[in-house]
Amino acid sequence: MTSVERLSPPLFDGDLVFGGPALEAAADDFGHLVRREPLAVVRPRTAADVVRATRWAAERGWKIAPRGEGHSLYGRAQVDGGIVVDMSGLNGVHDLGEDQVAVDAGATWRSVLAGTLPRGLTPPVLTNFLDLSVGGTLSVGGLGGTTHRYGLQTDQVLELEVVTGDGRLLTCSAHERTDLFDAVRAGLGQFGTITRARLALMPAPERVRRYTLAYPDLAGLVRDQRLVVEDGRAEHLQGAILAGGAGRQYQLEMVVFARDGELPPDAEVLAGLTDDRAGGRVEEQSYWEYALSFDALESALRSTGQWSNPHPWLLTVLPGSTAERIAGDILGTLTADDLGEYGRVTFYPIPTGRITTPFLRLPAEETVFPFNLVRFPVDDDPAQAERMVTQNRVLYDRVRAAGGVLYPVSGFPFTPDDWRDHFGERWPAFRSAKERFDPGRVLTPGQGVFAAAPSP
Ligand SMILES: Cc1cc2nc3c(=O)[nH]c(=O)nc-3n(C[C@H](O)[C@H](O)[C@H](O)COP(=O)(O)OP(=O)(O)OC[C@H]3O[C@@H](n4cnc5c(N)ncnc54)[C@H](O)[C@@H]3O)c2cc1C
Numbered sequence: 001m002t003s004v005e006r007l008s009p010p011l012f013d014g015d016l017v018f019g020g021p022a023l024e025a026a027a028d029d030f031g032h033l034v035r036r037e038p039l040a041v042v043r044p045r046t047a048a049d050v051v052r053a054t055r056w057a058a059e060r061g062w063k064i065a066p067r068g069e070g071h072s073l074y075g076r077a078q079v080d081g082g083i084v085v086d087m088s089g090l091n092g093v094h095d096l097g098e099d100q101v102a103v104d105a106g107a108t109w110r111s112v113l114a115g116t117l118p119r120g121l122t123p124p125v126l127t128n129f130l131d132l133s134v135g136g137t138l139s140v141g142g143l144g145g146t147t148h149r150y151g152l153q154t155d156q157v158l159e160l161e162v163v164t165g166d167g168r169l170l171t172c173s174a175h176e177r178t179d180l181f182d183a184v185r186a187g188l189g190q191f192g193t194i195t196r197a198r199l200a201l202m203p204a205p206e207r208v209r210r211y212t213l214a215y216p217d218l219a220g221l222v223r224d225q226r227l228v229v230e231d232g233r234a235e236h237l238q239g240a241i242l243a244g245g246a247g248r249q250y251q252l253e254m255v256v257f258a259r260d261g262e263l264p265p266d267a268e269v270l271a272g273l274t275d276d277r278a279g280g281r282v283e284e285q286s287y288w289e290y291a292l293s294f295d296a297l298e299s300a301l302r303s304t305g306q307w308s309n310p311h312p313w314l315l316t317v318l319p320g321s322t323a324e325r326i327a328g329d330i331l332g333t334l335t336a337d338d339l340g341e342y343g344r345v346t347f348y349p350i351p352t353g354r355i356t357t358p359f360l361r362l363p364a365e366e367t368v369f370p371f372n373l374v375r376f377p378v379d380d381d382p383a384q385a386e387r388m389v390t391q392n393r394v395l396y397d398r399v400r401a402a403g404g405v406l407y408p409v410s411g412f413p414f415t416p417d418d419w420r421d422h423f424g425e426r427w428p429a430f431r432s433a434k435e436r437f438d439p440g441r442v443l444t445p446g447q448g449v450f451a452a453a454p455s456p
Contacts, residue, residue, distance in 0.1 A: 007060070010052040014045035014089060026067060026077075026084040031411050032310040033385060034075030036446070036454065038065070038084045047161060047169055047195040050085060054193065054442065055167040057083045063445045064165075066193040068106060068133025073313050073411040076188075076446045077136075080454045085193060087135055096121075099201050100158055105135030105194040112199070113291055122204035122287065124150040128238075129294040135194040140408050141186045141360045143350075143370060145236035145255065148229050151354035154185035156200045162192035165438025169195070183433035186360040188408060189444035190430075191437040205257035208235075208290045211269065214279030215250035218331070222324050222349075224273045228254055229349050229367075233269055236290075239348040241331060243339035248331075249279075255290060301342055301376060309380045312388035312411035313373060314395055318404040320349060320367030326402045327371050330395055338388070340376035347371050359430060361405045361422055370407060371399070389413075408447075419449045 009016055017023065022041045039062065042053040050066075057064040063082035070077055077084070087106030093115035095102040101121075103112050109123070110130035116122060125144040127137055138160075142153025150156060159173040162184050170192075172181035183191045211234075215221040221239055228237050236255035241248060256269055266282065285293075301307040318326050327347055339345065349367050362368050373395070377384055392412035399405075406414070406422055414422075423430050434441070434450060446453050 009040075010056050012042060012044065012049045012052060014049050015043040017041045017043065022086065025070065026086060028070070029073065029075060029077060030071040030311055031073030031075070031313075032308070033073065033312060033389060033411055034078065034446075036075055036078040036080040038079050039081050041084045041086050043086045043089050044195075045089060047090075047163065050090075050163040050193050050195050051167055051169050053083055053085050054163050054165065058165070058167060058440050058442045062442075064193075064442050065444050065446055066135060066139075066189055068136030069108060069131055071129075071132055071136065072446070073311055073409060074413065074446075075453060076409075076444070078446045080445075082445070087133060087193070087195075090195065097201075100198055101201055102196060102198045103134050104196055105133065105138075107134050108132060109134065109137070110292070113288070116201055117204055117288060120204055121201040122291070123153070123199050124156050124202050125153045126291055127153070129298070130292060134197050134199070138185060138194055138197060139187060139189045141357065143407070145238045145253070147354075148237050148348075148350045149232075149235065149354065152186075152357060152360060154357040154360060155355055157185065157197050158200055159198035160184055160194055161196035162194055164192040165440060165443040173198075179433065180437060182358045183430075183437060185357045186408075187433070188359075188447045188449060190447065190449055191433055191443070193443070204287045205259070206261070206287060207258040207263060208255050208285050208287055209263050209266075209269070210253070210255045210283045210285055210290065210293070212281040212283075213252040213254070213273065213275035215252065215275055218250055218324060218328050220274055221250040221252055221347075224252055224275065225349050226367075227272060228252070229351065233264075233271075237348060238346060240344040240346045242344050243334070243336045243341075257287075297342065304378075305380075306340065306342060306376045306378060309377050310382070310385035310388075310411075311375060312377075312385050312392060313375055313409070314392040314412070315370070315372045315407035315410050316396065316399045316404050317362055317407055318369045318371045318399065318402065319363035319365045320369060321365060322402055323347075323349075323369035323371065326399065326404065327369070330371075330398065334373075338375065338391070339373065340378050342376045344374050345372065346374060359423070359426060361424070361426070363403050363405060371404070372407070413453070414448055415452055416448065416450060419447075
């Protein structure tokens with residue numbers, strides 16, 4: 001009997017891999033800060049494969065971690081000595097209707113859009129970077145430039161097919177098994193592996209106009225961002241403080257969509273804004289170009305090698321009432337090296353009224369501000385990365401003390417006590433959902449929610 005036979009693996013429709021590049025990839029992620037070797041990688045071809053993998057792991061006392069595109073930053077999709085379920089091959093786009101589509105959870109948002117756009121349709125909320133998996137972003141939330149209008153991606157999902165931690169293949173929605181539906185959305189992979197999602201769609205415009213506006217300071221940027229969100233003149237609103245070569249720049253980014261084929265005049269879109277007009281940029285784009293605009297940054301980072309460096313990002317959400325002050329204080333402590341030449345701090349308001357995902361934690365205010373340190377260190381220096389990981393903890397504690405919360409994708413360790421504090425009044429519901437759907441605590445140990453994740 002070989003050593004593999006001794007493990008009595010089930011027969012999979014897809015692949016079971018015990019070594020080589022698949023294991024190497026599963027031991028790493030986009031953060032390059034944490035490395036944990038799994039025992040094996042399952043590449044499911046069907047939802048039944050996910051059931052098989054989950055039951056097999058549960059019977060043997062192993063942990064299991066679903067993995068989408070591996071763009072986690074701190075080992076959240078890794079598992080030490082357990083089974084990684086690499087969902088990237090389960091990526092079909094099915095059953096395209098007039099206002100919804102069913103997609104396999106390993107599909108990227110790029111492939112979803114490529115499937116829907118030829119019919120003039122788009123998911124209402126797209127992440128800035130489209131090479132993230134549907135299952136991966138639905139497990140954390142999924143913020144995009146249209147979140148101020150439509151909430152997060154988890155607010156725009158109609159139905160989920162899930163393999164729970166105890167190996168049941170179940171369908172859930174706002175009408176059926178709502179407890180599972182409410183648990184899995186932004187549930188950090190703790191309750192089930194999402195195998196399929198039915199997503200809401202809306203008509204996509206053919207053309208858009210993107211305005212990248214420059215401000216001399218944070219106050220001016222925030223004043224105009226709030227105005228744009230309040231009067232609803234733009235479909236897409238974000239903003240960032242750039243750290244690059246030209247010194248600090250404050251940028252508002254808004255995009256208006258064509259209606260009935262017509263884009264509104266610039267004068268209407270820009271009315272009342274106080275930007276430095278000479279420093280801004282206005283571009284017309286197709287919807288596809290708009291949705292893929294992150295590609296240019298990715299290409300630049302790949303060409304310098306910085307795409308492969310460690311990425312100790314910190315993603316948080318600040319209360320609207322104090323966001324500008326806290327962000328200003330923290331920005332005052334950051335150097336250009338803390339972010340890197342291509343790094344940025346994304347910062348923009350979103351009203352919370354459209355956000356209904358129960359386990360997505362936000363400050364309890366009508367407006368909140370994502371505040372993200374999107375760091376691209378210029379070199380692959382582990383000591384520097386470690387310093388940034390330590391700094392993330394210090395900054396997170398400041399954000400937390402000011403009523404802010406973690407957007408649960410960040411490059412520093414998070415302990416079970418941190419998670420309990422993070423979920424606050426929702427913690428009892430989170431824990432009880434774990435008892436119901438993953439009583440053996442098989443799923444997704446890399447998040448460190450119910451037991452500390454092993455040291456990297
Ligand atoms: C370059 C870049 C740009 C980003 N832009 C945005 C953005 O605009 N908006 C935003 O909200 N976020 C953004 N993020 C964060 C991103 O949404 C999360 O890191 C997301 O989890 C990554 O998806 P993934 O497919 O790579 O997931 P993975 O890293 O593979 O997994 C993330 C977590 O989800 C779990 N998981 C994965 N698949 C499933 C599944 N099918 N069922 C259950 N659990 C699962 C994993 O176990 C893990 O815990 C960005 C990240 C990067 C690196």
